[in-house]
Amino acid sequence: MIVYSSNNFIPLENVKISPFDRGFQFGDGAYEVIRYFDKDFFKLEEHLNRLKYSLDELKINFHSYDKIKNIALKLLNENSLADYGALIYIQVTRGVCYPRIHSIKNDIAPTLFISASKFIRREKEINEGVKIIFTEDSRWNRCDIKSIMLLPNSMAKGKAIQAGASEAVFVREGRITEGSHTSFGAVIKGKVVFPPYSNFILRGVTRDTITGILLKNKFDIQLREISPHDSFDECFLLGTSTEVTPVIQAGNIEISGGKPGELTKKIQTLFNESTSGTAGKQFNSV
Amino acid sequence: MIVYSSNNFIPLENVKISPFDRGFQFGDGAYEVIRYFDKDFFKLEEHLNRLKYSLDELKINFHSYDKIKNIALKLLNENSLADYGALIYIQVTRGVCYPRIHSIKNDIAPTLFISASKFIRREKEINEGVKIIFTEDSRWNRCDIKSIMLLPNSMAKGKAIQAGASEAVFVREGRITEGSHTSFGAVIKGKVVFPPYSNFILRGVTRDTITGILLKNKFDIQLREISPHDSFDECFLLGTSTEVTPVIQAGNIEISGGKPGELTKKIQTLFNESTSGTAGKQFNSV
Numbered sequence: 001m002i003v004y005s006s007n008n009f010i011p012l013e014n015v016k017i018s019p020f021d022r023g024f025q026f027g028d029g030a031y032e033v034i035r036y037f038d039k040d041f042f043k044l045e046e047h048l049n050r051l052k053y054s055l056d057e058l059k060i061n062f063h064s065y066d067k068i069k070n071i072a073l074k075l076l077n078e079n080s081l082a083d084y085g086a087l088i089y090i091q092v093t094r095g096v097c098y099p100r101i102h103s104i105k106n107d108i109a110p111t112l113f114i115s116a117s118k119f120i121r122r123e124k125e126i127n128e129g130v131k132i133i134f135t136e137d138s139r140w141n142r143c144d145i146k147s148i149m150l151l152p153n154s155m156a157k158g159k160a161i162q163a164g165a166s167e168a169v170f171v172r173e174g175r176i177t178e179g180s181h182t183s184f185g186a187v188i189k190g191k192v193v194f195p196p197y198s199n200f201i202l203r204g205v206t207r208d209t210i211t212g213i214l215l216k217n218k219f220d221i222q223l224r225e226i227s228p229h230d231s232f233d234e235c236f237l238l239g240t241s242t243e244v245t246p247v248i249q250a251g252n253i254e255i256s257g258g259k260p261g262e263l264t265k266k267i268q269t270l271f272n273e274s275t276s277g278t279a280g281k282q283f284n285s286v
Numbered sequence: 287m288i289v290y291s292s293n294n295f296i297p298l299e300n301v302k303i304s305p306f307d308r309g310f311q312f313g314d315g316a317y318e319v320i321r322y323f324d325k326d327f328f329k330l331e332e333h334l335n336r337l338k339y340s341l342d343e344l345k346i347n348f349h350s351y352d353k354i355k356n357i358a359l360k361l362l363n364e365n366s367l368a369d370y371g372a373l374i375y376i377q378v379t380r381g382v383c384y385p386r387i388h389s390i391k392n393d394i395a396p397t398l399f400i401s402a403s404k405f406i407r408r409e410k411e412i413n414e415g416v417k418i419i420f421t422e423d424s425r426w427n428r429c430d431i432k433s434i435m436l437l438p439n440s441m442a443k444g445k446a447i448q449a450g451a452s453e454a455v456f457v458r459e460g461r462i463t464e465g466s467h468t469s470f471g472a473v474i475k476g477k478v479v480f481p482p483y484s485n486f487i488l489r490g491v492t493r494d495t496i497t498g499i500l501l502k503n504k505f506d507i508q509l510r511e512i513s514p515h516d517s518f519d520e521c522f523l524l525g526t527s528t529e530v531t532p533v534i535q536a537g538n539i540e541i542s543g544g545k546p547g548e549l550t551k552k553i554q555t556l557f558n559e560s561t562s563g564t565a566g567k568q569f570n571s572v
Contacts, residue, residue, distance in 0.1 A: 017303040027313030104444040158390040
């Protein structure tokens with residue numbers, strides 16, 4: 001497997017991340033995962049804009065956004081992935097800082113790491129729906145930054161898996177924020193609802209894409225605080241790998257009769273049509 | 287510089303941390319910093335116990351606590367530090383996980399990294415006191431774990447430095463928790479006060495040591511919620527490198543007349559005597 005690290009395309013086993021990289025010692029970095037299918041990247045610009053937002057908020061001096069696309073294309077070729085569905089993983093950290101100090105140094109060169117891997121779409125989950133659990137949102141208060149401080153996300157996801165569920169959805173002070181690696185949406189009283197963006201919620205590329213599609217199709221979208229105790233007609237998860245995944249059970253509560261909701265299926269169809277339109281091929285046929 | 291990584295003593299530049307190490311991609315690990323002076327480690331067992339607490343809480347399968355002392359001693363020798371004051375940095379992460387998945391795998395081998403560096407005591411700060419700022423505690427809700435998710439700590443420390451201060455002290459819902467890398471203590475109405483330990487506060491090895499010393503010397507110690515608006519006779523910071531550092535200004539407010547408080551100086555003296563007792567040499571003469 002060839003990856004990109006320290007300005008080079010090299011085998012993964014040759015990569016030398018320094019133990020004094022602030023990504024390793026401080027969680028001091030941000031990342032993006034971008035989907036590639038049908039010989040194109042899905043919402044590349046939106047992902048790079050979000051990466052820029054994250055790094056700007058963290059005051060990490062990274063400016064090489066322009067070269068990411070070509071690096072990703074070369075990685076797809078080097079790894080014989082260009083004809084498949086793939087995920088591009090991009091991580092930028094503040095860089096190497098020795099001696100280790102708590103305060104932030106801004107005169108160091110950021111670390112850029114990029115890898116590409118084959119993507120297997122989760123057909124069963126997308127078609128049949130998943131179970132989720134609700135769990136306390138234990139994260140810091142800047143979840144609008146896609147930082148690599150993902151330990152609470154991992155712990156929550158692990159808790160979900162242990163409970164036989166696919167995803168953990170965070171609840172902060174009684175309000176649903178988002179999943180451990182997905183956006184959360186619901187249908188309540190016939191309307192599509194999302195929790196309003198704040199410092200507790202990441203701006204979702206897929207959520208924004210779907211919001212655009214729904215508005216174009218004259219759907220009513222309500223932004224409001226959502227409680228796990230709300231009466232849900234339907235729930236769904238959104239994300240780069242997740243696409244539009246129906247939720248059919250939340251904890252012990254069955255959602256929309258234990259099968260994907262009708263409006264959720266409509267959103268899936270509209271999303272698939274839209275991606276077909278932009279990328280020239282059915283999203284779900286990759 | 288020789289460090290310990292992947293079961294080997296090797297030059298720092300030869301260390302290969304994998305980009306798929308969960309420490310690098312998820313902040314999934316914990317650490318300790320232990321002080322070495324006068325040919326001995328200060329509170330080694332307490333630090334290793336705390337490391338075990340952190341890793342057990344994170345369900346990281348690490349069991350090699352017994353070998354850390356010998357590794358540290360060898361690093362001190364290899365780096366010609368054995369006759370100086372030094373800091374031992376120990377980091378354990380969950381290990382390397384490829385492909386990257388959010389949920390936690392427990393069948394992977396943890397990564398252990400240890401380094402030793404010369405320690406320069408901050409004489410001026412300890413003798414003359416420092417300025418602090420109060421800042422919102424933006425961290426996650428498991429600060430009792432000494433995890434490597436230190437980005438909010440770094441950001442707060444950076445904010446302090448920018449304000450011409452030495453340390454940022456976190457305030458969560460109106461209550462002081464701790465500094466970005468120190469414990470916080472105060473003197474209010476003649477009594478030494480600490481915030482009670484909770485999931486928002488790390489159990490401090492230096493704070494616990496000093497608590498023991500003060501109780502032995504018949505001091506009254508009060509555990510109570512502390513507001514940044516309390517009327518402080520004195521404030522001080524505690525930590526492995528920080529020792530007992532007086533606070534002489536908090537934001538724009540002068541503390542104890544802008545010079546180290548009398549009780550704080552008494553605590554410094556008792557701490558120095560105590561470390562002299564255990565390690566056979568004045569702590570501050572290293």
